[in-house]
Amino acid sequence: MRNKKGFIFLTDEQLNIVIYVFLILFVFGVLIFISTFYMDRGVELSGLDTHLLVNGLLYSPDCLSYSDEVRSYPGIVDLDNFNENKIIKCLSYGSGGLGFGVELYDSEMNSLDNIEINSEIFVQGLLCDLKTSKYSCSSKKLYVLYENNSEFYSGYLNIRAVARNE
Amino acid sequence: MNRTATTLMLRLVNILFVGVLLLTFSMIMGMSSIKDGSTTELIRLEGELGNSEDNLQLLNYLRTPISIDIDGDGFEDKTTISSLIEVYLVDNSDRLKEIISSSTNEILNNMEYCKIIRDNDYRRGYSIFLTDSLDKSPTDSNKVFSSNNYCKENNLNLCLNWRSNYQMIYGDFYVVLYASDSIYFDEEGCSEW
Numbered sequence: 001m002r003n004k005k006g007f008i009f010l011t012d013e014q015l016n017i018v019i020y021v022f023l024i025l026f027v028f029g030v031l032i033f034i035s036t037f038y039m040d041r042g043v044e045l046s047g048l049d050t051h052l053l054v055n056g057l058l059y060s061p062d063c064l065s066y067s068d069e070v071r072s073y074p075g076i077v078d079l080d081n082f083n084e085n086k087i088i089k090c091l092s093y094g095s096g097g098l099g100f101g102v103e104l105y106d107s108e109m110n111s112l113d114n115i116e117i118n119s120e121i122f123v124q125g126l127l128c129d130l131k132t133s134k135y136s137c138s139s140k141k142l143y144v145l146y147e148n149n150s151e152f153y154s155g156y157l158n159i160r161a162v163a164r165n166e
Numbered sequence: 167m168n169r170t171a172t173t174l175m176l177r178l179v180n181i182l183f184v185g186v187l188l189l190t191f192s193m194i195m196g197m198s199s200i201k202d203g204s205t206t207e208l209i210r211l212e213g214e215l216g217n218s219e220d221n222l223q224l225l226n227y228l229r230t231p232i233s234i235d236i237d238g239d240g241f242e243d244k245t246t247i248s249s250l251i252e253v254y255l256v257d258n259s260d261r262l263k264e265i266i267s268s269s270t271n272e273i274l275n276n277m278e279y280c281k282i283i284r285d286n287d288y289r290r291g292y293s294i295f296l297t298d299s300l301d302k303s304p305t306d307s308n309k310v311f312s313s314n315n316y317c318k319e320n321n322l323n324l325c326l327n328w329r330s331n332y333q334m335i336y337g338d339f340y341v342v343l344y345a346s347d348s349i350y351f352d353e354e355g356c357s358e359w
Binding site for chain 2: 013014016017020021023024027028031051054056058061070074075078107109138139140141142143144145151152153154157158
């Protein structure tokens with residue numbers, strides 16, 4: 001609104017609107033700042049590959065987990081399932097994904113069986129100690145029971161995984 | 167702009183302003199709860215991941231089949247470690263404790279393995295603690311069985327250990343699995359790739 005001299009002046013209400021709009025913009029700015037400060041942080045994902053692999057292997061009856069007519073038993077390895085074809089089918093890893101080796105030992109650490117999936121990636125694990133290596137390696141050893149002819153025995157599952165660094 | 171339109175707009179802006187203030191307040195409250203977790207985001211993620219695996223290990227430990235002559239009649243009975251522990255908690259006999267101790271130590275020692283975290287070699291060790299309360303510390307108890315490298319102190323004299331998982335057995339008794347990461351002091355490291 002202009003007065004007689006041509007200057008623009010604002011009524012109280014219009015002035016309030018301007019103040020409120022600035023306040024709203026300020027609050028939005030603070031919100032965006034807080035959001036980025038707290039939420040924009042990196043999460044290290046190394047180890048997740050092995051974790052997902054271990055859980056897939058030990059929890060799924062389509063993988064290594066023993067199951068009877070009633071239920072499956074996560075953590076108990078069915079020796080009949082311990083073969084390459086079964087694991088390739090249950091995990092469906094493509095050739096460009098993860099290379100890993102699974103070795104089953106008895107209670108006295110004698111090797112019972114050994115499987116390698118995606119061998120061309122898994123062999124790169126030999127170079128993992130090198131700082132220039134394009135692969136990251138992780139390994140886990142788990143205490144398991146295994147079933148053989150309806151008897152349960154204690155054993156250990158050694159899982160070593162090699163993943164290409166992104 | 168006539169007065170009615172201005173008043174209407176002023177009311178709208180007022181409502182919007184109050185809404186934004188409420189939203190800000192709720193987001194800040196939400197942020198503060200996220201902040202508690204965000205400081206240990208990676209560690210907690212790793213811990214949660216390990217829990218499901220250690221849960222399986224603890225369950226397998228408890229259902230480990232074992233053949234021993236419990237009643238001394240010269241014949242071995244087939245049982246599990248959890249059954250032995252239950253009997254031991256009632257009897258408190260030294261013989262059962264010895265059997266549980268030797269079986270458990272053998273299992274825990276074989277469970278140890280080497281892991282690499284950011285160019286350092288660590289040895290994962292384990293300990294089993296039998297307790298009637300989760301608030302009790304393993305250091306005050308004689309019902310603790312540990313692997314050889316469990317909680318070896320690092321160069322800062324720190325033992326990196328944590329309660330990994332537990333299961334309730336026999337009434338109010340718990341079997342608690344502890345895990346530790348010890349820096350490997352040997353210059354050759356412990357990488358077993």
